[in-house]
Amino acid sequence: xxxxxxxxxxxxxxxxxxxxxxxxxxxxxxxxxxxxxxxxxxxxxxxxxxxxxxxxxxxxxxxxxxxxxxxxxxxxxxxxxxxxxxxxxxxxxxxxxxxxxxxxxxxxxxxxx
Amino acid sequence: xxxxxxxxxxxxxxxxxxxxxxxxxxxxxxxxxxxxxxxxxxxxxxxxxxxxxxxxxxxxxxxxxxxxxxxxxxxxxxxxxxxxxxxxxxxxxxxxxxxxxxxxxxxxxxxxx
Numbered sequence: 091x092x093x094x095x096x097x098x099x100x101x102x103x104x105x106x107x108x109x110x111x112x113x114x115x116x117x118x119x120x121x122x123x124x125x126x127x128x129x130x131x132x133x134x135x136x137x138x139x140x141x142x143x144x145x146x147x148x149x150x151x152x153x154x155x156x157x158x159x160x161x162x163x164x165x166x167x168x169x170x171x172x173x174x175x176x177x178x179x180x181x182x183x184x185x186x187x188x189x190x191x192x193x194x195x196x197x198x199x200x201x202x203x
Numbered sequence: 204x205x206x207x208x209x210x211x212x213x214x215x216x217x218x219x220x221x222x223x224x225x226x227x228x229x230x231x232x233x234x235x236x237x238x239x240x241x242x243x244x245x246x247x248x249x250x251x252x253x254x255x256x257x258x259x260x261x262x263x264x265x266x267x268x269x270x271x272x273x274x275x276x277x278x279x280x281x282x283x284x285x286x287x288x289x290x291x292x293x294x295x296x297x298x299x300x301x302x303x304x305x306x307x308x309x310x311x312x313x314x315x316x
Contacts, residue, residue: 133307193246
């Protein structure tokens with residue numbers, strides 16, 4: 091069965107600093123990978139996705155993520171964080187054939203001014 | 204498109220009452236998911252429909268929970284009787300199926316007192 095681990099429950103960064111949120115997945119073949127963001131009281135919004143091809147994917151709001159098969163990772167990065175990026179971030183994996191996203195527990199991003 | 208529409212946004216009910224949550228997926232999407240989000244368990248898949256047919260309901264907690272999708276534009280999740288431990292945010296999501304991402308509604312925050 092597929093699974094996702096987000097090892098950091100909370101991450102605190104200063105505004106303008108760089109950001110990396112970690113995501114590790116467990117799945118036997120090449121998965122479909124996603125990052126979603128959830129603001130308080132809101133639904134989940136897709137930031138970016140990886141299905142195949144270039145392992146570095148660009149998303150909305152200046153985010154990017156890199157798929158590393160050897161490390162079973164799909165870490166999310168942003169070079170300069172804005173206060174409005176404070177939110178909950180979820181990594182998700184789906185398997186070829188089932189297409190049902192399985193989510194990690196999420197990482198809460200806190201941005202200090 | 205208006206996106207995935209869920210109603211109500213908030214529901215407060217007494218233990219033992221029947222609760223019905225509603226979802227209108229994005230037009231043209233043939234996959235629909237119901238998720239439950241709690242602090243303790245994160246985002247859990249409850250049930251997955253494809254072309255209005257339930258494909259995976261292994262996440263439905265117990266017989267008190269039932270879900271239907273009578274047509275491509277409407278789904279319900281019913282809890283009868285409700286219990287305090289059912290208190291959570293329930294999300295509906297839809298996708299075009301295959302290797303595409305899921306789009307989430309705003310969620311229904313259910314409180315059972």
